[in-house]
Amino acid sequence: MDARIARSSVAGRVRAPPSKSYTHRAILAAGYADGARVEHPLVSADTRATMRAVEAYGGRVDRDRAEEYLDVEGFDGRPDTPDDVIDCANSGTTMRLVTATGALAPGLTVLTGDDSLRSRPQGPLLDAVRQLGGRAESTRDNGQAPLVVGDSTGGGGVSIPGDVSSQYVTALLMAGAVTEEGIDVDLETELKSAPYVDITLEVLEAFGVEAERTGRGFAVPGGQSYRAERYAVPGDFSSISYLLAAGALAADEGRSVVVEGAQPSAQGDAAIVDVLRRMGATVEWDRDAGELTVTRAALSGVEVDVGDTPDLLPTLATLGAAAGGDTRIVNCEHVRYKETDRVAAMATELEKLGAAVTEREDELVVHGDDSDLRGARVEGYHDHRIVMALSVAGLVADGETTVEGAEHVDVSFPDFFDALAGLGADVHRVD
Numbered sequence: 125m126d127a128r129i130a131r132s133s134v135a136g137r138v139r140a141p142p143s144k145s146y147t148h149r150a151i152l153a154a155g156y157a158d159g160a161r162v163e164h165p166l167v168s169a170d171t172r173a174t175m176r177a178v179e180a181y182g183g184r185v186d187r188d189r190a191e192e193y194l195d196v197e198g199f200d201g202r203p204d205t206p207d208d209v210i211d212c213a214n215s216g217t218t219m220r221l222v223t224a225t226g227a228l229a230p231g232l233t234v235l236t237g238d239d240s241l242r243s244r245p246q247g248p249l250l251d252a253v254r255q256l257g258g259r260a261e262s263t264r265d266n267g268q269a270p271l272v273v274g275d276s277t278g279g280g281g282v283s284i285p286g287d288v289s290s291q292y293v294t295a296l297l298m299a300g301a302v303t304e305e306g307i308d309v310d311l312e313t314e315l316k317s318a319p320y321v322d323i324t325l326e327v328l329e330a331f332g333v334e335a336e337r338t339g340r341g342f343a344v345p346g347g348q349s350y351r352a353e354r355y356a357v358p359g360d361f362s363s364i365s366y367l368l369a370a371g372a373l374a375a376d377e378g379r380s381v382v383v384e385g386a387q388p389s390a391q392g393d394a395a396i397v398d399v400l401r402r403m404g405a406t407v408e409w410d411r412d413a414g415e416l417t418v419t420r421a422a423l424s425g426v427e428v429d430v431g432d433t434p435d436l437l438p439t440l441a442t443l444g445a446a447a448g449g450d451t452r453i454v455n456c457e458h459v460r461y462k463e464t465d466r467v468a469a470m471a472t473e474l475e476k477l478g479a480a481v482t483e484r485e486d487e488l489v490v491h492g493d494d495s496d497l498r499g500a501r502v503e504g505y506h507d508h509r510i511v512m513a514l515s516v517a518g519l520v521a522d523g524e525t526t527v528e529g530a531e532h533v534d535v536s537f538p539d540f541f542d543a544l545a546g547l548g549a550d551v552h553r554v555d
């Protein structure tokens with residue numbers, strides 16, 4: 125499905141979708157518990173993959189019709205050996221987090237996913253499971269899924285790189301709490317995407333599970349039980365970044381875009397608020413009300429380090445293409461290991477829209493002064509964030525922009541195009 129976006133302006137109120145990262149963790153934490161109600165969950169393609177995994181390990185997930193909550197019955201720290209292969213679809217978070225769960229089951233678990241997920245790196249996590257005495261294999265012996273894990277890991281110490289994915293740490297901490305010995309994670313490198321581990325620690329605490337930072341990494345004592353009656357998911361700041369970018373670039377003269385559901389939390393991607401301010405936008409954040417208000421402004425390029433916030437790169441690249449001067453996005457090598465190589469994808473597709481960019485291994489520079497955005501047909505790379513960022517660029521490109529693969533927003537922000545249309549954007553989906 126394509127999305128066709130004509131140059132248009134936006135204004136009004138819009139609700140942010142619930143956080144994907146918190147929803148994954150809350151569903152799995154409820155699975156490790158004997159159950160819990162997850163309130164305001166994100167129900168999307170990726171979080172459905174985590175629901176399937178919890179069910180495969182012996183839990184059960186019931187949704188109310190309005191999707192206001194999920195009632196999760198857990199497997200109480202003792203996952204069953206799944207009856208079938210677990211299909212993690214497009215979700216890296218699901219695959220990493222539930223690989224560690226599989227290492228606790230008595231038999232073997234087989235995990236797979238779509239073409240994109242089967243090309244993402246899993247080697248360091250497999251190696252960690254082996255260091256813990258479990259079995260962990262990549263069927264093609266290339267560190268990628270399909271994966272086979274099992275053999276009831278009892279816990280222990282592991283040493284892993286921190287610069288590929290923080291999800292390995294999250295996976296080990298979540299599983300480690302219900303092992304006998306607990307798990308000590310030593311990081312061999314600096315940790316990228318570190319705020320995502322803070323999100324994990326926040327959810328663990330809410331489920332009564334102790335885990336801590338150590339001098340060299342993280343540690344979780346074993347023999348713990350996950351316990352919570354209910355867990356409420358906050359709004360998603362990665363998703364909010366597209367709405368704020370739309371407002372900063374295309375709000376009607378004298379009007380604003382107000383984003384609801386923006387409560388403070390551990391999400392690193394809340395940094396979008398400061399980046400927009402540094403670029404010259406006026407963004408007000410009423411933290412108590414959870415409301416962000418943004419108006420249109422002439423933006424100037426800035427330097428942004430995305431070491432902690434990889435998912436902001438597509439949004440920042442779009443903002444840079446519409447800003448004056450250079451926007452320099454640095455420390456972005458790990459953004460190449462996502463649903464697609466997002467550094468290359470944004471460089472290639474923004475160029476099609478008339479932007480001038482310089483791509484380096486660990487840096488993307490968007491030269492706003494040499495960019496003149498005009499509508500074109502662009503690829504979405506089957507990647508929700510590329511689709512959403514290019515659609516926002518379409519709001520300020522001359523004429524009409526066609527973004528391929530519009531259906532992929534279902535991964536994290538299923539109502540994205542309705543939200544844009546609700547703000548008055550001229551957007552249509554066509555088969």
Ligand SMILES: O=C(O)C1=C[C@@H](OP(=O)(O)O)[C@@H](O)[C@H](O)C1
Pocket residue numbers: 144145146217288289290291294316317320434435458
């Ligand atoms: O743990 C999480 O919820 C996530 C961690 C990040 O991945 P990496 O840690 O692999 O960078 C982020 O890009 C992803 O969208 C969600």
Ligand SMILES: C=C(OP(=O)(O)O)C(=O)O
Pocket residue numbers: 144170214215216217218435462463509536
């Ligand atoms: C990279 C992402 O998610 P995951 O790693 O779960 O596929 C994302 O949502 O941008």
